Amino acid sequence: MIQKLLGGIAGVGIAGALTAAFLQPAVLAPVISATGGAMGATAACMGFKKKDEEATNEANRVSSAFSYLYETNRGLVAPNQLSLLSGVPLDRIERFLSALSNEQGGQFIPTNAGPIVNFPHPANMLQEMTNNSANWAQEQINQIGIENAQLKKQMALINAARMSKAGVGGPVPKPQVPTNGAAPQPNNVEPWNSLL
Numbered sequence: 001m002i003q004k005l006l007g008g009i010a011g012v013g014i015a016g017a018l019t020a021a022f023l024q025p026a027v028l029a030p031v032i033s034a035t036g037g038a039m040g041a042t043a044a045c046m047g048f049k050k051k052d053e054e055a056t057n058e059a060n061r062v063s064s065a066f067s068y069l070y071e072t073n074r075g076l077v078a079p080n081q082l083s084l085l086s087g088v089p090l091d092r093i094e095r096f097l098s099a100l101s102n103e104q105g106g107q108f109i110p111t112n113a114g115p116i117v118n119f120p121h122p123a124n125m126l127q128e129m130t131n132n133s134a135n136w137a138q139e140q141i142n143q144i145g146i147e148n149a150q151l152k153k154q155m156a157l158i159n160a161a162r163m164s165k166a167g168v169g170g171p172v173p174k175p176q177v178p179t180n181g182a183a184p185q186p187n188n189v190e191p192w193n194s195l196l
Contacts, residue, residue: 013038061086062096074110075119 013035020031065085069077079097083090097117100106106119 058086058088062088062093068121076116077119078114078116080114 013032016031020028062082065082066077068085069081077091077097077167082088082097083093086093095107101108101117101119104119106117108115109118111184
């Protein structure tokens with residue numbers, strides 16, 4: 001758009017200079033200088049606009065590369081990877097990550113390949129919460145198991161005491177067998193009628 005505007009100003013300037021040269025040659029110099037000034041201002045604006053566009057494109061590249069690394073590595077971002085993916089010099093990436101980690105609670109982790117930044121990530125938090133929940137549940141199960149074993153011991157002691165008071169817990173008498181080898185005869189027990 002600025003290029004079209006610059007072309008339009010140049011066209012108006014040329015038309016004005018030609019008109020002034022034929023109709024009023026005395027005003028030719030001011031018309032040409034005004035046209036040059038307008039073109040210079042437009043070119044300066046175009047330079048500022050180009051710098052803004054480059055900064056916006058750079059920010060978009062860094063943002064996209066950061067998002068990709070953040071999601072892929074679950075919060076771990078290496079400055080050299082971010083620099084390579086975004087096409088931004090490493091020293092600027094390191095300053096950016098340092099400021100972002102201070103703001104977002106990231107931690108620098110030293111490695112052989114250079115430091116990496118660990119940012120909080122929802123998947124890591126969910127995993128930590130899951131692990132904490134599983135540990136808590138296992139602890140509860142262990143406590144319940146210990147209590148259950150103690151209650152079983154107490155119930156066994158109570159049952160043993162109750163049976164010893166009732167006389168059930170004593171030795172079982174052996175049936176008396178006649179010495180002649182015959183089967184013992186029950187005392188006036190009629191098995192058929194007692195079962196019916």
